[in-house]
Amino acid sequence: MFLMLSGSSSVMADTSYETFDIHFAVLTSNPSAHLVATLSQFQEEVNILNTYFVKEDRSPIIKFKFKSASFYNDIKNSTCSFIGLGDTMNQNDTDWATHFNSCNDPFVKNKNALNFYVFDSYNESYGYNHKDGFGKRNSNRPFIVLDWQRLNHNIQAPEEHEMGHAFGLSHFCALGASPTSSTNIMSSSCQGGSTGKRDIGFNNEQVNTIMYYVPLIKAKLALP
Template sequence: MLKKLINFIIVLISFYGVNIYANEIKTFDLHFVVITNNPDAKTKVNLNQLYEEVNVLNKYFVKEDRSSIVNFRFKSASLYNDIKSSTCHLVDLGDAMQPFNLENAATLFNDCTDLNVRDKNAINIYIFDEYSDSKGFNSINSYGKRNSNKPFIFLDWKRLNHTTQSPEEHEMGHAFGLSHVCVPGATINSSTNIMASASCGLGSGGKRDIGFDASQVQTILHYVPLIEAKLASQ
């Protein structure tokens, strides 16, 4: 009798398309690559720091109620000496004396076949030294892109360890398909959504210390299986 009941439940699940894993929190592997030759960056960026970056993401890439959406796991890392002779031109972006271009970075990323520089089965995080015309290498802008479900992040080395406007979770938000949100009147000390930005011209990005709202969580969860499938298939 029990066996028949179990079989009946399985049939119902199959027929109605019930996903018994709907509440399962997925885990994504991270591959870190240090592409800057800045001596201060090379001193700061070691394996312990990169493991700490994973801890930061698991702590702060969360909903408004501070509960997790996905988990992240350290997979591997390539330090500068491991990739300095790579033929992948992506490495040239580490200390480029020109403003960063995200679309150009995506092209170089997609063209890269060096497994030390790009792990096709993980989310890749590049530690670089950002340059801008106005601030030179004092610029600290960082970037993230979903890239047709092959996400990557460029994180300025000066923002490691969760400094200055919550960079890790903000850029990972972009990697999972989120755009900036505007918070009119916000100052640098205001509590704001993780994806807040000054790009709208109406306020600061603030502290970015409020988790993702329901709509943002829905977007992230929409892309979770798509990113998972793409990373597994490459």
């Protein structure tokens, strides 16, 4: 079932901040994922982003609003090759952006919104118990992809971290950090450091980068 809540969200748009609509789509055929990736959970994902996509002082940078959702049974027969990536075993060898950009199915890709995809991540070491995600700015038409087991802010602040990538941010090396250290949202494993808890908001340089891309992304998403 395709669902759209026009003008409605678990968090209403705040006119004090630039607000971005989010379209959700479930790419994986995994029935366990379907039990988790529900309409109510997608609305909660918006709440999570509005709570944690923030500056170091916990103040907002931008806001997010639920726009629509497509579930696996809605889109499994789409002609978009992007659908086939929901359970891919070649995640790191796949040009996700090319498949995304070639998709013209509005139930799969909403061209006027940020697109948030749920998939079942795989690698050789962990199989489908791999819990990965990534975000791409994609020439100012961003999308993020998150393993279903990381929904609801599970495992190292995935929503705000991947959305940070979608707004042009790179990884941050938190030197001296341990796995239990408080670290910047964009922290990642590095020599002499650790991902940590990713519970410190974006620093001034990161906020400036995000705000540089905000009007560029807004303009691209406004195109017909």
